[in-house]
Amino acid sequence: MTAPQVVQRRPAIARLAYGEWSVLWRPRAVLASGLVVLAMLVFALVQLCTGDYPMTPGEVFGTLSGRGAAAQEFVIYNLRLPRLLTAALVGLALGASGAIFQSVTRNPLGSPEIMGFTMGASAGAVATVLVLGGQELAGMGGALVGGFVTAAVVYRLAYRGGGVQGFRLILVGVAATALLDSLVSYLLLRARLQDAEGAYTWLVGSLNGADWQQVQIIGLTVAVMIVPVLAIGNQMRLLEMGDDLAQGLGVRVAVTRRRLLVIGTVLCAGAVATAGPIAFVALAAPQIMRRLTGGSVSIVPAALMGALILIVGDLAAQQIWPDTQMPVGIPTLCIGGTYLAWLLYQQSRASRL
Amino acid sequence: MTTDLQTQPPPGNRLRAHDLKLQYGERVVAENLSIDIPDHSLTMIVGPNACGKSTLLRSLARLLAPNHGSVVLDGQDISRYPSKEVARRLGLLPQTSIAPDGITVADLVARGRFPHQKFLRQWSTDDDVAVTAALERTNTADLASRFVDELSGGQRQRVWLAMALAQETPLLLLDEPTTYLDIAHQVEVLDLCAELQESGERTVVVVLHELNLAARYATHLIAMRAGQVVAQGAPKEIVTPELIESVYHLRCSIIDDPETGTPLVVPAARRSAPRVRES
Numbered sequence: 172m173t174a175p176q177v178v179q180r181r182p183a184i185a186r187l188a189y190g191e192w193s194v195l196w197r198p199r200a201v202l203a204s205g206l207v208v209l210a211m212l213v214f215a216l217v218q219l220c221t222g223d224y225p226m227t228p229g230e231v232f233g234t235l236s237g238r239g240a241a242a243q244e245f246v247i248y249n250l251r252l253p254r255l256l257t258a259a260l261v262g263l264a265l266g267a268s269g270a271i272f273q274s275v276t277r278n279p280l281g282s283p284e285i286m287g288f289t290m291g292a293s294a295g296a297v298a299t300v301l302v303l304g305g306q307e308l309a310g311m312g313g314a315l316v317g318g319f320v321t322a323a324v325v326y327r328l329a330y331r332g333g334g335v336q337g338f339r340l341i342l343v344g345v346a347a348t349a350l351l352d353s354l355v356s357y358l359l360l361r362a363r364l365q366d367a368e369g370a371y372t373w374l375v376g377s378l379n380g381a382d383w384q385q386v387q388i389i390g391l392t393v394a395v396m397i398v399p400v401l402a403i404g405n406q407m408r409l410l411e412m413g414d415d416l417a418q419g420l421g422v423r424v425a426v427t428r429r430r431l432l433v434i435g436t437v438l439c440a441g442a443v444a445t446a447g448p449i450a451f452v453a454l455a456a457p458q459i460m461r462r463l464t465g466g467s468v469s470i471v472p473a474a475l476m477g478a479l480i481l482i483v484g485d486l487a488a489q490q491i492w493p494d495t496q497m498p499v500g501i502p503t504l505c506i507g508g509t510y511l512a513w514l515l516y517q518q519s520r521a522s523r524l
Numbered sequence: 525m526t527t528d529l530q531t532q533p534p535p536g537n538r539l540r541a542h543d544l545k546l547q548y549g550e551r552v553v554a555e556n557l558s559i560d561i562p563d564h565s566l567t568m569i570v571g572p573n574a575c576g577k578s579t580l581l582r583s584l585a586r587l588l589a590p591n592h593g594s595v596v597l598d599g600q601d602i603s604r605y606p607s608k609e610v611a612r613r614l615g616l617l618p619q620t621s622i623a624p625d626g627i628t629v630a631d632l633v634a635r636g637r638f639p640h641q642k643f644l645r646q647w648s649t650d651d652d653v654a655v656t657a658a659l660e661r662t663n664t665a666d667l668a669s670r671f672v673d674e675l676s677g678g679q680r681q682r683v684w685l686a687m688a689l690a691q692e693t694p695l696l697l698l699d700e701p702t703t704y705l706d707i708a709h710q711v712e713v714l715d716l717c718a719e720l721q722e723s724g725e726r727t728v729v730v731v732l733h734e735l736n737l738a739a740r741y742a743t744h745l746i747a748m749r750a751g752q753v754v755a756q757g758a759p760k761e762i763v764t765p766e767l768i769e770s771v772y773h774l775r776c777s778i779i780d781d782p783e784t785g786t787p788l789v790v791p792a793a794r795r796s797a798p799r800v801r802e803s
Contacts, residue, residue, distance in 0.1 A: 184634050184647060195646045197631075214627065277622075402643055408624070409638060415618035417588050420691065421611030421639035467624040 200464040207460075207475045216480045219251050220295040221490065249382070257381040257445060258477040258485045259497070262452060263462020264442040266460075267400060269453030270470045271435035274407050275428055276337030282454040287351070288342035291321025291449040292440070294358075295452070296373040296447070296496045301362045310373060311444050318443055321347055322436050335428060337521040375501035376449030378485050392441025399434050400470055407431060411467055414421040442523060449500045451507020452477050452484075458495060464504055481508060538598050538727065539584060539614070539695055545592035546751070553579045554751030557593075558580050561608065561695075561744075566721035567729045568738040571748035572772050577731045578619065578699055580748070584729070585616040585697050597695075611639035615693035617684055619700050623672040627643050629683050630668040633658055636690035658689035662716060678709035685716065685743050697732045702737070710734065714741045735772075739763050740786045763787035 184195065224246050224265045226234075251294045262425040265283075272281045283289055295317015298312045303309070325347050329339040354372065359367050372379075406427045409417040414424045439453065457473035459480075464472055491497065539561040546554045554576040561567050562586075569577045582588040584595055586602050595602040602610060615636075623632060630723040636658070637651045658796055659665040662682045665674065672683060681701060688696060702710040718741055720726045732738045733746070738745060746756040749771045754761040766777050773793035 184630055184652070192644045194644065197636075275539070405638065405641075405646070409635060411622065411624050412635070413618060413621045414618065416621045418587055418607070419585060419611065419616035419618065420636065421608035423607045461625070465626040467626065 173483055181394045183382075191419055197464070197466060200466060200469065202461065202471045204475050207431065207463075207472070207479050208254045211475070213232040214486060215255055215259070217277060218255050218482065218486050219247065219491075220249065221486075222246070223493075240398040247465045248431050253383050253386050255482065256393070257385045257389060258378055260386065260393050261378075261446045261449065262456075262478035262481030263474040263483070264389060264396075264438040264477070265449065265452040266456035267396070267474035268435045268438040268442070268469050268478070269455075270457040270468045271407070271431050271438075271472035272453070272459075273457050274411055274437070275335075275412060275431050277339055278337055278341060279458050280454070281337060283435065283447065283498055284450065284453060285341055285348070286322045287325045287347035288318045288436060288439050289443060289450075290348040290351040290355075292318035292443040293374050293448050294355050295320070297355050297370045299359050300370045300373065301358050301366055303484055304438070310370075314373065315440055315444050317437070318440050321351065321438070326432065335524065337430065373447050375498040376447035376497035376503075377496075378446055378488075379496045379498065381446070389441050389445040392438065394439055396434055399430070403427065403430060403434065404470055407470070408467070447498075447500065449481065449510065450504045452480050452503050455507040455510045533605065536599070537561055538546050539729075540596045541580070541584060541590075541593065542596065543593035544580075544583060544590045544595070546576065546583055546588060547591055548579075548588075552751070554684055555592075557751060557753065559584075559746065559753060559756075560729060562698065562766050564721065564724060565727055565744040566717055566742055567727070567744040567746060568742035569729070569731045569746045569748060570733075570735055570738045570771075571754075574616065575748045576751040578749050581616075581697055581729065585614060585619075586610055587616070599638045601797055608639045611648065611691065611693070611753075613693055614695040615688045615689045615691040616697045617701060619703060621684060623680070626667070626671065627672050629659050629664060629670055629672055629675075629686075630659070632672055632683060633664075633668075633686045633690050636687040639691060654692050658686040661689055661719075661781055677704055678706070678712065681705060681709065681713060685713065689720075694726055696728045698725050699730070699749055700733060708731065710737060735764040735768075735789050736781075739789070740784055743778065763789070 174489055216231065216293060220226050222226055224242070225387045226243060226246070230239065231247065233239050234247045241249065256358065269282045270284055272286060273279055275281065290313040296314035299313025300310045300315070303313075325340065326335055327341050328333050328343045335346075346458055359370065362370065406417070406422045408430075409422050410424065410427060417427075418424045442449070456477035457468045460472040460476040461468050463476075480503060481499065484506065485499045488497040488500040491502075534595075537560050540659055541557065541559045544554060544559075545552065546557070557576075558582065566765040567591065569580065570579045577589065578618065583590055587596065596611060596612065597605065632715050633655050634647075634651070637647075637654060640651065640654075641647070656665070662685050664679070664682050664686050667679060667683065671678060685698075685701065688698070699798065701717075705713065714737055717730060718727050721728050721743065730738075730742075732745050742759055744756065745759045745762060747754045747762065747767060754771050763778060765776055765778055768774055768778075776789050777792065778787045780786070780788060781788040
């Protein structure tokens with residue numbers, strides 16, 4: 172041991188302590204997350220105020236505290252609040268799921284949509300609706316089955332030598348996505364126009380008509396996953412430093428990675444079952460947050476950013492052309508696609524240096 | 525069970541391997557390999573490329589499960605410990621590790637405390653003391669708030685070492701810690717290993733490429749070839765031209781290191797002295 176008097180200069184490790192309990196935190200990550208939450212609240216209020224039946228913020232607060240007129244209560248509780256909560260919860264799930272996949276694959280492209288889960292869900296839903304003639308709930312079941320089956324196949328094919336390799340996972344996922352994409356196109360081409368239109372909403376992802384049932388599905392998924400996510404965060408961070416080092420520090424590498432993939436898949440499944448495959452949120456949210464927090468990908472900030480993107484995206488979807496019911500997948504596709512292009516451009520520039 | 529072992533150290537050395545068979549997939553790297561790491565030693569493992577020295581180190585750290593035989597840590601098969609328990613007794617610095625983006629030196633070193641932490645008890649005074657001591661010891665306290673990305677290679681290696689020290693394990697395994705370092709930084713890292721061993725706190729095991737530095741620093745030298753231990757013991761006793769010939773297929777002469785008196789390997793020249801052709 173070093174002599175006690177040497178231990179004067181304390182290293183700057185930020186922690187939150189209460190009695191014997193203590194939690195580590197990074198000030199910049201907490202600050203950035205706080206700002207994101209603030210932005211979320213602002214846009215949430217805007218969303219609650221705007222629409223065919225405009226309300227002032229005062230009226231919104233009044234209604235929320237139980238002092239609104241019947242019409243106001245109807246608009247808030249039956250239309251806007253469930254939609255807002257669905258958007259926020261789906262965003263949380265997608266952001267967290269994206270952070271997990273990107274960390275496990277050690278690659279910014281490692282999101283559930285690149286890995287085939289999302290396309291598997293789309294194919295499952297479209298096949299159920301068009302081939303089996305299923306309705307909304309059956310479509311949701313089809314999406315889940317399709318997603319999990321695709322994920323299982325992709326993991327199995329990427330499995331080698333006692334573990335799943337991140338890069339293999341992406342390559343196999345891209346191949347599976349391409350394959351399923353052509354299957355979906357084929358099904359849509361063969362279908363009657365009216366059926367195809369109904370199935371098509373499953374391919375973009377939409378919050379239109381979101382009600383409390385949707386809130387329940389995604390709310391339950393998120394609630395169940397909160398504790399596992401928080402418990403595994405530290406192990407995930409160590410895994411990023413390499414398998415050998417992580418194991419040397421006492422992380423059970425193969426078990427932890429498997430758990431992470433399961434958590435990420437379940438979160439993504441909940442989101443897709445609720446709102447369909449909303450593009451690019453899982454991909455973009457962790458990366459945007461990584462730049463704001465100046466650290467590596469981490470789950471909670473990414474989840475918050477996912478919620479913000481989806482709330483803003485849904486607001487844009489409702490406001491840009493108020494007459495059409497634009498699915499939220501389109502604005503997120505614009506945000507995410509632009510971002511992805513920028514990311515690839517940055518990376519190609521960095522690798523040329 | 526494990527607490528019993530801590531209070532009553534079993535006879536023999538803390539880290540031993542018995543009759544190991546190590547393989548990657550179908551390729552057998554070593555067979556019938558037994559080894560004993562003397563407690564409180566600075567053990568260096570040398571040998572030609574692909575002789576299995578890093579593989580041996582990985583199996584000693586439980587990164588690679590032997591297909592046959594066992595690694596024994598404190599009298600018990602290492603595979604029977606919980607992962608975190610192994611990590612509290614035995615630290616490993618792999619050859620290549622990835623520093624996360626935008627992490628500070630203090631945060632990276634703090635990650636070495638993981639095996640001592642719990643879900644809701646992530647940081648204690650012990651952790652503070654260990655991290656501070658590790659930073660002081662590796663001369664990186666001044667770098668604590670710098671980002672790891674912006675450090676030089678030598679500084680970075682010292683930071684990784686600090687992380688391994690913060691783990692506060694009685695056994696420390698280092699896989700080629702001097703790779704990519706210039707000679708001055710190599711000496712600096714090995715000096716630190718020697719200090720750790722001399723202070724009596726730790727048993728240090730190092731896989732090293734630099735034969736002459738290994739012979740200078742090791743208290744116990746293990747020479748390997750083709751998955752087998754060819755010789756082991758104090759460098760002065762075992763390093764002979766015959767040993768080097770049999771391990772590396774290199775003809776050489778051995779002289780005394782003018783600084784330390786340890787054996788210094790001088791490879792045989794292709795011819796007596798370089799000649800300058802006269803035009």
